[in-house]
Amino acid sequence: MTRLPERYVLQFCHGYDGPFLDCARQYASLFAGTDYKVVTVFLTGAADSAVAEGCASDEVLFLERSSKSVRGLKLAAIKQFRKIAASRNFSFCIAHRAKPIYIALLATDLPVIGVHHAFNDYQRKSRRVFANLFRKRLSLLAVSDAVRDDIRRYLPGWPEQRIQTLYNRIDISALQAQQLSREAARAELNLPNNAWVVANVGRLHPDKDQATLLRGFALALPQLPSDAELVILGRGRLEQSLKDLARELGIASQVRFVGQVANAKRLFKAFDVFVLSSDFEPFGMVLLEAMVAGVPLLATNCGGATEVVEGVGLLFPLGNADLLGEGLQSLAQLDESQKRVCADLMLERLQQRFSDQAVRETFWNLAQVSSEARCSVT
Numbered sequence: 001m002t003r004l005p006e007r008y009v010l011q012f013c014h015g016y017d018g019p020f021l022d023c024a025r026q027y028a029s030l031f032a033g034t035d036y037k038v039v040t041v042f043l044t045g046a047a048d049s050a051v052a053e054g055c056a057s058d059e060v061l062f063l064e065r066s067s068k069s070v071r072g073l074k075l076a077a078i079k080q081f082r083k084i085a086a087s088r089n090f091s092f093c094i095a096h097r098a099k100p101i102y103i104a105l106l107a108t109d110l111p112v113i114g115v116h117h118a119f120n121d122y123q124r125k126s127r128r129v130f131a132n133l134f135r136k137r138l139s140l141l142a143v144s145d146a147v148r149d150d151i152r153r154y155l156p157g158w159p160e161q162r163i164q165t166l167y168n169r170i171d172i173s174a175l176q177a178q179q180l181s182r183e184a185a186r187a188e189l190n191l192p193n194n195a196w197v198v199a200n201v202g203r204l205h206p207d208k209d210q211a212t213l214l215r216g217f218a219l220a221l222p223q224l225p226s227d228a229e230l231v232i233l234g235r236g237r238l239e240q241s242l243k244d245l246a247r248e249l250g251i252a253s254q255v256r257f258v259g260q261v262a263n264a265k266r267l268f269k270a271f272d273v274f275v276l277s278s279d280f281e282p283f284g285m286v287l288l289e290a291m292v293a294g295v296p297l298l299a300t301n302c303g304g305a306t307e308v309v310e311g312v313g314l315l316f317p318l319g320n321a322d323l324l325g326e327g328l329q330s331l332a333q334l335d336e337s338q339k340r341v342c343a344d345l346m347l348e349r350l351q352q353r354f355s356d357q358a359v360r361e362t363f364w365n366l367a368q369v370s371s372e373a374r375c376s377v378t
Helices: 020-029 049-053 075-085 098-107 125-133 145-154 172-178 182-189 210-223 239-248 264-270 285-292 305-309 321-332 336-353 356-377
Strands: 007-013 036-044 059-065 090-096 112-116 138-142 163-165 196-201 228-233 255-259 273-276 297-300 314-316
Touching: 007 020, 007 075, 007 098, 020 036, 020 090, 036 075, 036 098, 059 075, 075 098, 090 098, 098 112, 098 125, 138 145, 138 356, 145 163, 145 305, 163 356, 172 264, 172 285, 172 336, 182 264, 196 210, 196 264, 210 228, 210 239, 210 321, 239 255, 264 285, 273 285, 273 321, 285 297, 285 305, 285 336, 297 305, 297 321, 305 314, 314 321, 336 356
Parallel strands: 007 036, 007 090, 036 059, 090 112, 112 138, 138 163, 196 228, 196 273, 228 255, 273 297, 297 314
Antiparallel strands: none
């Protein structure tokens, strides 16, 4: 009996910082239980055994290019990637972000599924021209409908089935096992057990708009529990100006700037409310992490956050401190029974929309389109 050749999928990631290591794991996990083997390649970043272990891939390779070396034509990276692509019987390539998509298309003749994690990736005319040049073997995925619609706006005329949404996912049971209890998480963050804690996790950057969060918290504070505190996890260039604003608002004693916390998703049970105040967040993985912990949500009604929170949490208009404050007051009034109902709704949403099982059918439909595209090219 003739043995069929092994089939491989090539996954190409820009790097493994922040949420992108888990993105690599998410896509590799889509092939669990299939006859495909996944080879994941990182364009930048030093070789790291812990990263390789976290990818859920059959093989992990590190090109170890610097950010400077992948500017411009990226010829060295293209040469390296071409050798990797020729080493296996790859069926298609999944490329995350613009540079890996560019390199994968130039270095191989594989169908490429490009995954976009941000808005305005095709704002540049050169990128639109490039995408149209390779449109016969390029399909695109977006992390939210908001990002998908942004891509479709820049690439009119593309068939809708070639630009689809595949939500970021989370391994619910794995994260539940990692998350500390409320008491242990508060001890690690040095928070009082009796405090009513409003939390935000993210870079201290204009895009995250923690200034509106501070103003909304200050407005709501007289109607919040007497032991209410706002806890902000993260670092960034706005740290001092945000601390100054807290003093101006007279709430400095109720606001804690904790700084960067490694693996903060373990600690979400420490919080009574989680607020995402971001400006057009493409998706917001922190929302999923809060949902796994059963923490009530309050988020801006723009970008991908609306798709995550609508129906299971509260939304407020971007930059509107008054309505943010009203949302905090509403969540402060939830009793234990209402909190349990909220947690159940969030868990159901996670399972139905943001689990690997939920998105598998969408992915394989797009993979089929990509395979048909390859056949038409060859």
